[in-house]
Amino acid sequence: MASFPIDVLVEIFLWLSVKPLVRFRCVCKSWNSLLTSPFFIKAYLERSIKLHKFDLLKYDFNNISRVQIHYSPKNELSNLNTSFIKDGEKFKLVGSCNGIACLSSFNGEIPHHSKIFLWNPSTGENITLPQPSHHVSNLVGFGFNPLSGHPDDFSIVNMNIYFEQHSNYTSQVEVYSFRRNCWKQLGNIFPPPLTRHIGNQVIFKNFICWCPCFYLDGELVAFLILFNVGQDDFQKIALPDIMPLGEKVISLLEGCLSVIAHNSSTENFEVWIMKEFGICKSWIKLYTTGVSTGRLLSYRPVGFANSGEVFFIHTFYMGLRFKSPSHLAPYNIQSEKFEEFNVEVDWYDTTQLVTCLESLISLSSTNNVKH
Template sequence: MANLPEEITMDILLRLPVKSLVRFRCVCKHWNRLFNSPALVKAPRTWKLESRLLLKYCSEDVTRLGIRSQRNTEEFSFDISPPSVIGKKFELVDSSNGIICLYTFHRDDSGASRIFLWNPTINDLFTLPQPPSPVPEYLVGFGFNPLSAHLDDFKVICINLRLEYKDRERKRHSQVEVYSLRTNSWKQLGDRYPSYLNGHLGNQVIFNEFICWYPYVQVNKQSVLTVFDVAKEEFHEMRLPNSMPSDGKQIGLLDGCVSLWAHNPSEGYEVWTMKVFGNLESWTKLYTIKIFARSIARYQPLGLASVKEALLLNTIPRGLRHRSPSYISLYDMERGRFSESFRFTVDSIYGNRLVTHAESLISPSYSAQAERR
């Protein structure tokens, strides 16, 4: 390929799997420079990147990651490990454009808490500069701004809450801080956190330029989604249909749409999806998983592992004197039964995450250090 024009070489390379491109860095110095160039890293791919599932859980007091292709029925591979600098325990926020956002939280030493952007495909880890305020425990968000036309326009949101007592009244103040990878800097937005929200937003999903949470609170007795617009850097909420059960909701993505698993005590879990983002009338109930109804075991959905499979966290109560074990299991919705080969113990029912992830060549370290125009 040495004699081919560079534009033809680029066209060929863009059709290859990302893992192959990573290996090709060793061919020669010219190719190594080419694979670090924005022309290749940020070029639109000529094929649809394979979507994979990334599972985060804690076992034996160590945070672990598993990965699974959504194209076939292979089990999760648990040979993916973040760099040792992150430590044994961390939180997984979300993944976008091949970049995973992780953070560590140290209750006794807030200055030791760190936020990381990691691309496991090229094993590139970038540690964010410390935010002006301490890294919060449950109020870290991660998003992407596709409107800027830059594939590395990632942002991290930190929300710090402070209570103030004055004249026997308790007032809450917030400081919303946004980090931009393209400027490698933090910006304080002030007291922007919605007053109806508490100190735990729960899991998030990324849809276009929006970060979406279901925060387990109601506004005027109405269930809502809380949304942060990464481009405009502002919060707003979206109403949910009254016909949707109000209990036990879990947010996720399904076929590229924001979805919710809503607990119906008499039926099980209903799976809803918002066909048109922001349109209340577009919410549609797809199906109900009745395995949860009238069961001794307690089930919590983590998300869909495939079109026909759901990943569930289940706990069987053993009374007040004994600790109830928790398991992550694979449930075949078509056959109505659990997989016999996929079940493992986790330390807690909290902190387990299932997110979608795609390979990419984007280097957060290079993006943060590149000279900005």
Template structure:
């Protein structure tokens, strides 16, 4: 390949998987320099983003928190060897994934001060521990990418949200980590007042916005009827916004996800005429009138089902929980729902009691992006 023009060499190398490229860096100094260059990392990411990725989820087996990766094309999953020391009692949670980098949170339920946030690329095995934040790290965390950072360079951003006080005088403490500055900045009491009474839960990243599960509040415009809203955080402007959901969407529990690049809500219905979930998508991000119901999923109360999100193969991953009596407690495991066949498939992953509400899943793409240096990739 030494006689080939540079642009052709780049094009060929960009089509290789990450593991092959990591080995190729040892071929010679010129290849090492080329593969590590920001322009090549961007080219490689743009190419592989057009193909189905993998899915990363956290679960618990024999009371030990685990992180696993699922490859939908091969129908295979395996545990990840996480390079983080986890003392007894320490849990781990997947916050989000962006440009091939995972945001992870470790937390101790008995000592919130013993919690940390990490950025990790499992394909190149590079880990970055974020500086200690001013506020306790709990479970209201957001992760996204700011492609308009200073000088046109992109950077990862992490949002840490703490809510203190009692109703009706709750206040929020919001801080944002900038990868470019490698530090936290305080935004103050900026979380919308109505959202301070709700645990934000899981998040997704769509078109420069971190989006959290809906909160429900009374709306004086509609004679104080209960309305559901999404909570959005603009990563570039560092501002919160709210997005109203359609009245025709079921009013029970809602779960946020991404389907084919579109913001999605999986809404639970407990109405006598239908018990299960409705899958909705916002076909045009930011347009209220583009919300569309795609299909329904019939489920029962026993076992209980909780959606984690859509896999890279468009199947919906559920946590399923069976109650098997006072002596044995409950059994929780993962299942996949295939809309094309309207069937659930066993996922062969059993979880300990208590993980039903703590497991999360994110779509992930293999990349060369390093979590250690914000200049690694200027995404446009």
């Protein structure tokens, strides 16, 4: 193998999954140097976008949090080891970028026991972030600054809200930089009006994006809220008036920000995308799903899988107080049918679905691509 030209060796390595590449580091010093070089790590990420994508599915069952890899289109699951999180400690999957996932645990009774973790599911490597000045909130965002040129330029946003009289509140926002290994306090910059619940997040370019829906003075309000990782500030983007006012889940589709919106008048779900980022008039409705929800039968969207399927949580209500167990239900857009997927979950709000890449980015301070 020593006679192989370096460009041929690189091309071979780029087609392989992470597990053999990690083993190959032990073959010789030259292979270790190549496979841990910033050049190869970036090249592997670019190839992973086409070859090495998978879905991370996080849910709670029997009051225990777990994360599994979802393989499309067979709808198979494979367990992942999250033993680095204390046994019995519930957590949520904040997001994933460049193959690194962010997890957070929130302990409402003992807030200072809450923690944030970064984790590479492909290698199993993980770290626990240092504690911020204010305790880890249940409002945590995870993003990346692609403008820096470094594939590990991650930022974690911790947003604490302190409610006062007359429904007023102040906020304390802090941002952790992975490359600098420190927290920076941004102060009271969380945009009003918002609540303690802003829904799921997606990462789009250098923005962490949410689509909170809540009632304000008796009316349902929804808009996009974005945190610019490069500039450490928030901005709001209005949604078009023609979009349904019902509950929304933000996602990515066809390289654009998308929203799965519940139309309360038809009880169907509509999929919208913003063709030009930041331009309200560029929102278009792609299609309406054949899924409908009612008083006895409830469907709530989780998000898009890598295959394009929409994952819903299905619950059947038997009277006012009783309901059947909730199940994850993948909906095939082409066939307009649900597929077999016997996965039971405790609750909708504890379920997240994100697309992840295989990645060689290391979370170790000694092996990282920082420079």
